[in-house]
Amino acid sequence: MAFDYDLFVIGGGSGGVRAARVAAGEAGAKVALAESSRYGGTCVIRGCVPKKLMVFASEYAPMVADARAYGWEIDARGFDWPAFRGKLEAELDRLEDIYRKLLAGSGVETFDQRARLVDPHTVELADGTRKTARHILLAMGGWPVKPEMENAEHAITSNEVFHLETLPQSMLIVGGGYIACEFAGIFNGLGVEVTQYYRGAQVLRGFDDEARGLVSEEMQQAGVDLHLGTNVIAMEKREGGIWVKATNGTERVFDQVLFATGRAPNTADMGLEDAGVTLGRRGEVVVDEYSQTSVPSIYAIGDVTDRLNLTPVAIREGMAFVETVFRGNPTPVDHVCVPTAIFTQPEMGTVGLSEEDAREQGPIEVYCTSFRPMQTSFAGRPDRVLMKLVVCAETRRVLGCHIVAPGAGEMIQLAGIAVKMGATKEDFDRTVAVHPTMSEEIVTMRAPVRKA
Template sequence: MSFDYDLFVIGGGSGGVRAARVAAQGGAKVALAEEDRYGGTCVIRGCVPKKLMVFASEFPGAISDAQAYGWDVSLGAFDWGVFKTKLHAELDRLENVYRGILKNNGVESFDARAKVVGAHEVELSDGTRKSAKHILLAMGGRPVKPEMKGAEHAITSNEIFHLERLPKNMLILGGGYIACEFAGIMNGLGVDVTQYYRGAQILRGFDDEARGLVSEEMIENGVKLHLGTNILEMQKVDGGIRVISTNGHDEVFEQVMFATGRAPNTQDMGLEAVGVELGRNGKVLVDDYSQTKVPSIYAVGDVTDRVNLTPVAIREGMAFVETVFNGNPTQPDHELIPTAIFTQPEMGTVGLSEEEAREQEAIEVYCASFKPMQQSFAGRSNRVLMKLIVSQASRKVLGCHIVAPGAGEMIQLAGIAVKMGATKEDFDRTVAVHPTMSEELVTMKEPVRRA
């Protein structure tokens, strides 16, 4: 049987574009359909614009530090309009880069929604049908709002990049990394930020000690964090949105943002009708090689809800091409993935948390918390954390957790050592780079506790 294409990719994000490009470079005839903007969540409405907003929001602290170091500088007003214009120009540039990657590698692109209508067939939004030997689902995910009265008045992380102006005050609902990152961003940009989270502590699933310090520092920086708190209902009123919460507060905010979870983009895609199984929250169920129950259909990235990180989606896309087009069955590696959370302060983590590790074996915990030299000299009270979780039996470093400026940069390098199976003694044998914050990772000689 002949097909229009060897591969048809649905979704123009990082995972889908990488798979399309690499397959095409290997000689496959490839097409890709994207209904919105090329670049996906990360480039258009996630990692990239968020990180640029983080940079913008950190300048007030930098100006304050500069004054403490003797510089005659002052903090002026932040012009959201100027920043937003430049931000979207950069996103346009990056989208064109993604389009160029596809074009330059001979991938045929369709600016259209595509859904699956058969094991080897997709239908575009104009009714055109295309056949392919293999179909790759790479539609990503989307933010979802909780079901409650007045939820339609709130925005999500998708809309925050498009605000006409910055609100004077806002409420962020949620305790995950997206909620906490934007609480820090908006606070740094001069917005009066309140954050509600229904749980006992933010950043559930991360190391307790690390997330506790992030929480303390966020509050110290001015975020009004209310734990054990949820919204009962919201009403549109003059001046903003009236929010009634479970802690008895009744307050009006100019803006409310939900960061309470995401869902895979599998609605109305025709997947179950052709035999693709969906799991909890609509995720595409795949095996270790990203293959669905339909042999010709694979899925990578957030649509599978495995590890929802851009570099992971890229790795999954590469493994897919290696498996299907290069005849080399390859499982994407989801173990020991370094991760950065761009809160303020920043957090970097790789491996097991202390809580996870002590559930599986006897461990030693090495930890140092201190005021870093740069901030201490400037009179800031901010603290940082360097933490290693070590197996008592094998001496391997099971986890590394950093809360500090530049934690993302540090954890990338620490992640190499942890991935290689470095022991505590390997860390100890490494000469410290002085004076740096990260030297604490190789100078902690005695455990603070054993479990």
């Protein structure tokens, strides 16, 4: 059978675009890609990039006070949200244009419309046109979900948060994951009165307990009104804002409510099950280690598979897919020891196992220190940072590294190389410290604080 394309990609996010570009530009395949929204996907348009720019903006407020402590005469006249938002939107437009040009330059044919599966080799575009392909790659990503409750439509999600017309005076953020905690820090830094509700006992579930505990403490010290074990039970639009009743009995009106209560794979009404593609309990596309679905001609990468929902991982999965399918070199995706950063304030950088997970695998030693860093201590701020290594007691291999500090994301990238290579605690000890830095503590901790 003759196909229209060697590969048809559904989804123009980071993973889908990378797979399409490499398959067409380097592997010589005839490739098409369909995207119903903006090119760049969650990361570029609704996630990592605009969020990080907002983090940068929000971190300038304490810098002004710090500068005065260091002898500078500086006055801040307040934050101009419309001016910032205009520059932010212009930057996202620029990045989307780059994505479009990269696809065009690689010879990828693009369709700016929704596509859904018809059968294992056919997709149907929104205008009714059908295209066939030898291989189909699902890269539709994920989408924020709101809790099923009355009047939930009055709240926003992380999709809309970048496009607020005005900066609210007060905001309730519901959730305790990294998205909720990052936006709590952002809006608090921009001068918004931030309240955060999380139904769990501690924020950032799944991360190292000690590290997330410090993040929680520092968030509250910075001004975030965090309520743990608390959830929303009722809300409605009222004059002056959105009235919210919480499980702790409080009732309050907020200018804005942000639900950051989870994301779901973008698989609804895609024709996947009719085409034979197996979906998991949360609607995720079930794939094997080579990103192949239950249908041999259909593969899936990125958040739609709900494996490890990180942009660089989706890109790696896209590259492995091309290597497997178009270069005849079966390449499984490596999801082990992936370093990641959470852009809370302070940041958290982590790679490998948490202390809790490592303890379940066997005897461990924990090396940890928490202290006031030089820069902010001199300025009179009480901020604390944390450096932590989790070490296998038998092999001496560093199983996990956890950093809570300004710039933790930059530090964990480099520490991640050592942990991925299997470095031992003695390898860390043999490394000369860079002084005076916060990160030198990673190589100067000599005695374990506990064993388990």
